[in-house]
Amino acid sequence: MAERYFQPEIETMPREQLKALQDERLVAQVRHVWENVPYYRKKMEEKGLTPDDIKGTEDLHKLPFLSKADLREAYPYGLMGAPLKDCVRIQSTSGTTGKRVVAFYTQADINLWEDCCARAIVAAGGSNESVCQVSYGYGLFTGGPGLNGGSHKVGCLTIPTSSGNTERQIMFIMDLQATILCCTPSYAAYLGESMKEMGLTPDQIPLKAGIFGAEAWSEEMRQSIQDTLGIKAFDIYGLTELSGPGVAFECSEQTGMHINEDHFIAEVIDPDTGEVLPDGVQGELVFTAITKKAFPLLRYRTRDICVLSHEKCSCGRTHVKMSKPRGRTDDMLIIRGVNVFPSQIETVLLNQGYPANYQIIVDRVRNSDTLEVQVEMTPEMFTDNLGEIAQRQKQLVDGLRSMLGLTAKVTLVAPKSIVRSEGKAVRVIDKRKI
Amino acid sequence: MSIKQISVFVENKAGALLAITSVLAANGIDMRALALSEASDFGIGRMIVSDVYAATTVLKDAGFIHSISPVLAVAIPNVPGGLNEVLKVLSTEGVNVEYMYAFQGKASEDAYMVFKVADDIHAASVLRDHGIRLANEEDLARL
Known part of the structure; x- marks a missing residue:
């Protein structure tokens, strides 16, 4: 055409x-x-x-x-x-x-x-x-x-x-x-x-x-x-x-x-x-x-x-x-001195088959920044085997580490538990500012 | 000879399990056995229910993620050494137990033990060969 x-x-x-x-x-x-x-x-x-x-x-x-x-x-x-x-x-x-x-x-x-x-x-x-x-x-x-x-x-x-x-x-x-x-x-x-x-x-x-x-x-x-x-x-x-x-x-x-x-x-x-x-x-x-x-x-x-x-x-x-x-x-987050863009995290998640809905939570615990990424569990990913799920979780932690140079905590949450946005998505909750 | 176990994804937070049991209760589903196992931030609720089809349907509609796996429900005579006898058979035959949990029959004196093994068909035949009783879905309905 x-x-x-x-x-x-x-x-x-x-x-x-x-x-x-x-x-x-x-x-x-x-x-x-x-x-x-x-x-x-x-x-x-x-x-x-x-x-x-x-x-x-x-x-x-x-x-x-x-x-x-x-x-x-x-x-x-x-x-x-x-x-x-x-x-x-x-x-x-x-x-x-x-x-x-x-x-x-x-x-x-x-x-x-x-x-x-x-x-x-x-x-x-x-x-x-x-x-x-x-x-x-x-x-x-x-x-x-x-x-x-x-x-x-x-x-x-x-x-x-x-x-x-x-x-x-x-x-x-x-x-x-x-x-x-x-x-x-x-x-x-x-x-x-x-x-x-x-x-x-x-x-x-x-x-x-x-x-x-x-x-x-x-x-x-x-x-x-x-x-x-x-x-x-x-x-x-x-x-x-x-x-x-x-x-x-x-x-x-x-x-x-x-x-x-x-x-x-x-x-x-x-x-x-x-x-x-x-x-x-x-x-x-x-x-x-x-x-x-x-x-x-x-x-x-x-x-x-x-x-x-x-x-x-x-x-x-x-x-x-x-x-x-x-x-x-x-949008850039500075976590433990490392520059992190939410889009980098999104790339890793989607590459590993996770849904596009996610939440990034940054906090400061005992003077050290923490990064948590919450993703939703999907029916395709769920098995009765805790070991297999833990393995996938570890794979995600590794993927994030090689992309960001930081260790993130990955939390699997229930489906639909992350709020869907109808306009601009709020991906990041930075508790350090509060 | 296996029975169906439902595994449900449970978030590690207050009220997560209640949300699941509420759905089952509201739909009149009888839970015969329940065991929880947890990783750091989530867990798996494993259950034996009166009606697997109904239970999975209502759980799915309520947005819970689940899977079904075959497990063995083994009758354990309620006497000292009852479980020991069963484990001895499995051990001798080289059957590895991935996890297990117990439940009590309503009518009988026997206790039941749910076993998750890699090859449930092999394990079931080994147990039967040693005269150990396994409950099937119909037995469960009567228990």
Whole structure:
């Protein structure tokens, strides 16, 4: 099947042309920010910069960074870049890692955001013949509104179920023969598990593709979701600060996410020195929004750890690809001095045939950190032989040790005893902070 | 000559066993014998019940993980040395006992011992050859 695009002229634009577009937009955006966002203007002045110093993307590295701390300091209106009369909406984060982020949108900002989501849906095989169920939460969370808007643009029949009420979700998928599902990967896994329990096999499930994001998930989890639902699962990336989902999305190659570079310029930096790193080197992802007017963040540090690649993609898109983030620097746990990402634990669990539902509990006992991983026992794994179960448990402890360099306690718990999430899964309970 | 034993996964926490016995009680299932064995963070509840099919159905519906294994229910004469005689036979014939637990018949004087062995068919025939009585499912119903 020939690759289809939502905006072919942009998505397959030759690199030189794309760079010229970025140069022009960046120069205009820096001036827009200088004139409208005193908070950032002050940061530029501190570095002795004026808009005249930024002549194109090669000058990007001169600009100061923005971080979550800036967002907190400038809350609520300090980074607003358009007059109130032009702003039509806010979206907000869940605020789990501190103060809520509130982002503003003009109608044009919403429009470009929805274009980005539409590109993701078309890349996943969506068209005006598709029935697209959006099971991301609607409301302040960007997941629902973003994919909903994108789905409309593509012309899919959109089912705005929002999150929750799993029985109803499954009823709509089956009754309306939904072909595309948009939700968090953990909820997709849960839906898959529930449908399997109802006796539905992958060939009975009408879904063909899934667009899953808003949390880190592993390649193994992708495989398991694809198998249970009989679909192709596509990753989508974004953050509220930059609009929401659709900043980057996966194509049929499933080897990374194309960043919508006509709207967002990506850099990878050394998180300690701030130095820009070349392609292929892992570092912190930094974005500059070059078209959004109401919340125009320049050089925003995402805290996501990933790698960029400009290698030619078989799908024909020319935009740079980012690897699946290894995890946010916020998600990273430091246990006994070792850096641990929950996604590493997930990889080991799924490799050894455990369900995708798990809980990581970190605690401090007598001044030493402890790591406990709780996984659910499955009927396939259970035997009357304690020795065999203990052997499997040991295998998991060994697998975790070789992945993390740490000894974890593995606890087998009863099936369904770990709470299923309908939005972002809460995988980690860190009791050390309490 | 073996009988069916149900093994259930039990979490090592307060109320875990009660959750299982509640399901059985609510469905009128009579538990003839129960033994618990535990690892550090979980255990296995092994039981002999009046109706294996009904018990496994209600346990499964209630979300409990279980498996069924063949075990031998051996009548042990209620006299000094009763168990000793049985073990002597098994030992002589090279049968290794993986685990065992006892229960009392309702009507009879005999005690019963449940044995889990690697080869239950071989062990059953060895015991019979030495005149040791084994209970089958029908016997159990009467016990």
